[in-house]
Amino acid sequence: MIVRNAAARHGRRALASPISRSTLRQLSSESVPTEPAVATPPPKAQLPADHIKDNSLVMSSKQLKMGKAKETIMTLGANSTPTHEGQSWTRSRKIGVSEELTPWDQWVEFRKIRAKTKKLGSIVKRQYNPTDLINDPPRPQDVTLELLMASQTHMGHHTSLWNPGNSRYIYGVREGIHIISLETTAAHLRRAARVVEEVARCGGLILFVGTRKGQMEIVTKASELAGACHVFTKWTPGGITNRDAILKYATTKVVDEKDQPLEDFGVFTENARPLLPDLVVCLNPKENYTLLYDLRSIGVIAGVLGRAGERGQQLRKLASEKKETVPWETSPTLNDFMAKHRRNVQKEQRLALSRVKDNVVGFTEEEQDILQSQYARAELDSSEAAMLESLGETATVEGLSELTASTPNLGEIEAQLASVKAKAGEVEAELKGLNN
Known part of the structure; x- marks a missing residue:
């Protein structure tokens, strides 16, 4: 076998x-x-x-x-402490010009030098932390060429993939990669920060969009600083141009000067159109098809623009403090709704007055003037505070019945008219006595 x-x-x-x-x-x-x-x-x-x-x-x-x-391995463990013997460990060597030292003397000299120089040198106190750009982003005045280079804003694409439209931003070529000009990048970044600052100062609505992986914290922090909105999941095409159909089920809130929601605006919020941002800051234009330029330093760009928005909000508050007033501009859509509601309230009050007049027969002109001065108002106060109070009243039939039920009794009106007649009689008697 x-x-x-x-x-x-x-x-x-x-x-x-x-x-x-x-x-x-x-x-x-x-x-x-x-x-x-x-x-x-x-x-x-x-x-x-x-x-x-x-x-x-x-x-x-x-x-x-x-x-x-x-x-x-077992052999190494048994001979873990070998002794250095032999000619190579005992022979003296020439150090420098004329000095000769044995390996042991060299070891002693090395320990002396290390003890003298261990306190020399620099200590690195500030260490690099990637989250610093998110938690404490730089301000527009803090943007330097060194910061932009450290953020790799000068790194472009391969020379075979370049776009001729970006030729004015390219500084040169190195190792087959285009180098973007840092001076041009700094100028455009400061210009964008100025735009964001002015829009925030005027009370405009700013939207930060960043849908790539890892941009959620950057977008939310920038929007928090600028008092703006943010999108970090997915940008739905048509969210601006066709917002009535795309955002049909999105809710709209009516808030006061402290951003607290106001009640009694349910009819308006159900029929109001979705909001339209005044400024959109997109951090990944390739995926969202926006007219911006692609840069890699998303943290620096978003942080600087967020700080610019924060500065705009501060300037707006400072201007209000100097004037000692709190400017509050209502949107045109909400103004139209409030004017329409004002007209409905006036119409209901006229209807209630006409019903009261129909129920009373035999009044003189003086009595009708008293009724009109008591029930009819020349014009409603057109201020926003009065409008917000009037919006608490409902514009339904139930509100009309409550308004009719809340009117004074006819007995009280007749008593007031009787007192007026008595006073008028006394005045006539006095006039007759004076004439006699």
């Missing part, structure tokens, strides 16, 4: 071979005489077929390598 497994045929010979010298002895510079190798014993008789089939006695080459590695 032919056994085709080499490990089974020659396993005993491999195990019986002499073990090589220790690894430490191989690395040593000394020449240690070795003992003569023992002759390899002749192979023993071949094992029976039944014994060869036993898997417990068969050792592969991988197991042999593992055994040798284990033996080497």
Whole structure:
């Protein structure tokens, strides 16, 4: 029977071979005489077929390598503290011009020099933290060329992928990559910060858009600083041009000067059109198809523009403090709604007055003047405070019935008219006495 497994045929010979010298002895510079190798014993008789089939006695080459590695590790552990002996560790060497030192003297001198110079040098106190650009972004006046270079705003695309429209922003070429001019980038960034600042100062609505991965914190922090809105999940095409259909189910809130929602505007919020931003800051124009230029330093750009919006909000508040007034401009849509509601309230009051007049018969002109002065108002106050109070009244039939039920009793009106007649009689009697 032919056994085709080499490990089974020659396993005993491999195990019986002499073990090589220790690894430490191989690395040593000394020449240690070795003992003569023992002759390899002749192979023993071949094992029976039944014994060869036993898997417990068969050792592969991988197991042999593992055994040798284990033996080497054990040898290193036994000789973990070797002694440095020999000519290479005791021979003096020339140091400098004429001085000769042994390895031990050199070690002592090294320790002395290290003890003297360990207090010299600089200590790095400020370490780089990637979240600093998010938590405390730079202001527009803090933008420098060094900051832009550290943010990699000068790194462009490969020369074969360039757009001829960006030629005025390219400074040069290095290693097959276009280098963008840092001076041009700084000028455009300051200009954009100025635009954001003025829009925020005038009370405009700003929208920050960044839908790439990792831009959520940057967009939310910039919008928080500028008092703006943000989008970081997905920009729906048509959100501005076709907002009536795309944002049909979006809710609109009516707030006061402290951004607190006002009640009794349910009819307006249900029928109001979605808001339209005055300024959109897009941080990934390639995915959102906007007319902006692609830059890599998203954290610096968003932080600077967010700080610009924050500065605009501060200027707006400072101007209000100097005038000692809080300017509050209502949107034209809300003004139209309030004017329409004003007309409805006037119409309901006229209707209630006509019903009161129809229920009373036999009044003189003087009595009708009293009724008109008591129930009819020449004009409602057109101020916004009066309008907000009048919006608390409902424009339904229930409100009309409540208005009619809240009028004074007719008995009280007749008593007032009787007192007026009595006073008129007294005045006439006095006039007659004076004439006589």
